[in-house]
Amino acid sequence: MTPEAPIVAPELRAATRGVYIAFIGAGAGVSSWLSRIPQVRDELELTPAALGVLLLMLAIGSLIALPLAGLIVHRLGAGRAVFLLSMVFATGISIAAIGVMVGAPMVAIGLIAAGFGTGTWDVAMNVEAAAVEQRLGRSVMSRFHAAFSVGTVAGALVGAGMNALDVSVTIHLLVVMAVVATAVPWGTRSFLPSTGQEQAGDETAHSPFAAWKEPRTLLIGLFVLTMAFTEGTGNDWLGVAAIDGYGASDTLGGLAYVLFVASMTLGRWFGPGLLDRHGRVLVLRAGAACSLVGLAIVVFGPSLATAMVGTVLWGVGVALGFPVGMSAAADDERHAAGRVSVVATIGYVAFLAGPALVGLIGNHTGVLRALTVTGGMLVVGLLLAGVTRPLVVEQVPDRS
Numbered sequence: 001m002t003p004e005a006p007i008v009a010p011e012l013r014a015a016t017r018g019v020y021i022a023f024i025g026a027g028a029g030v031s032s033w034l035s036r037i038p039q040v041r042d043e044l045e046l047t048p049a050a051l052g053v054l055l056l057m058l059a060i061g062s063l064i065a066l067p068l069a070g071l072i073v074h075r076l077g078a079g080r081a082v083f084l085l086s087m088v089f090a091t092g093i094s095i096a097a098i099g100v101m102v103g104a105p106m107v108a109i110g111l112i113a114a115g116f117g118t119g120t121w122d123v124a125m126n127v128e129a130a131a132v133e134q135r136l137g138r139s140v141m142s143r144f145h146a147a148f149s150v151g152t153v154a155g156a157l158v159g160a161g162m163n164a165l166d167v168s169v170t171i172h173l174l175v176v177m178a179v180v181a182t183a184v185p186w187g188t189r190s191f192l193p194s195t196g197q198e199q200a201g202d203e204t205a206h207s208p209f210a211a212w213k214e215p216r217t218l219l220i221g222l223f224v225l226t227m228a229f230t231e232g233t234g235n236d237w238l239g240v241a242a243i244d245g246y247g248a249s250d251t252l253g254g255l256a257y258v259l260f261v262a263s264m265t266l267g268r269w270f271g272p273g274l275l276d277r278h279g280r281v282l283v284l285r286a287g288a289a290c291s292l293v294g295l296a297i298v299v300f301g302p303s304l305a306t307a308m309v310g311t312v313l314w315g316v317g318v319a320l321g322f323p324v325g326m327s328a329a330a331d332d333e334r335h336a337a338g339r340v341s342v343v344a345t346i347g348y349v350a351f352l353a354g355p356a357l358v359g360l361i362g363n364h365t366g367v368l369r370a371l372t373v374t375g376g377m378l379v380v381g382l383l384l385a386g387v388t389r390p391l392v393v394e395q396v397p398d399r400s
Contacts, residue, residue, distance in 0.1 A: 238257055288317060
């Protein structure tokens with residue numbers, strides 16, 4: 001951290017608000033779509049296999065975007081990238097919403113566009129968040145990610161309400177996307193100038209693709225992958241594990257998921273104080289150890305009640321991993337766009353592959369025991385936490 005502004009200037013406060021809006025908007029936008037998937041399936045009369053293929057389109061769009069996101073943010077700057085790609089995302093979901101009335105091919109086209117938009121938007125807002133964090137001189141990245149979780153919960157609650165009121169998927173999503181396409185671009189107006197953008201005459205500027213050759217960046221990406229795997233398996237499988245492994249009701253299974261998300265959100269909101277006091281490496285190692293203990297209690301504990309306690313420890317422990325990895329990738333603002341893109345690309349592989357891997361293992365061992373694979377990832381993450389140690393950035397002399 002470079003404490004450049006001990007007193008927070010109005011422009012920096014405005015930039016902080018703008019980043020919060022971007023993260024909340026991203027969470028609300030994605031969860032609004034996810035909250036209506038059962039109705040989409042019914043409207044299009046899709047088989048489970050067909051629905052799975054359709055949902056894969058969003059992931060395909062993101063996978064196309066993430067390797068290119070560094071170049072886009074590098075050229076446009078974080079503000080313009082979030083502005084444009086949030087519009088692409090909103091347009092894609094709007095196309096998918098209209099496609100619900102037309103047919104699955106139109107929905108697929110919209111989801112690919114939305115995936116491309118949200119993949120690049122994610123990298124750009126993390127680059128901006130890191131720049132704000134550096135100007136503030138204190139850890140705040142995890143709070144931005146907590147805001148994403150808040151947006152996710154809000155979007156899901158609105159979606160549930162729209163379903164209860166029998167509002168059509170198309171109308172619901174078009175209204176939400178209109179809000180996203182208005183609020184998020186408005187928030188980017190207060191972003192810091194040219195964050196992530198290549199500056200004319202800057203001799204340090206280089207292709208963002210060069211980050212793929214940097215050992216530190218790749219190791220941070222691997223660390224983030226372990227944290228993303230741990231987070232993703234908790235999100236996707238804890239409810240099922242509670243029901244299948246402990247005989248919990250559907251309601252209590254849902255409570256396990258809620259506890260996990262709430263624990264992560266609280267960990268991300270209150271974690272910055274620990275990071276500033278004890279440093280990234282110690283806090284991340286302690287977090288990984290906490291998650292390991294929680295995972296062990298969930299898998300091997302004697303009762304559902306103890307599994308719920310383990311769920312809380314799991315969620316709190318993993319909370320800071322992903323956001324701190326983003327901060328570490330962006331330690332040098334000049335090369336932040338490319339490095340965050342690389343780390344995000346590697347990390348998001350876990351969000352895609354993790355649930356499938358647990359499912360395959362679960363076919364043979366049961367879901368609860370299959371979660372033990374997450375323990376191996378946590379051990380790797382604990383060992384790799386040292387790569388997030390703050391980078392000492394060489395100052396470029398001012399030749400003006």
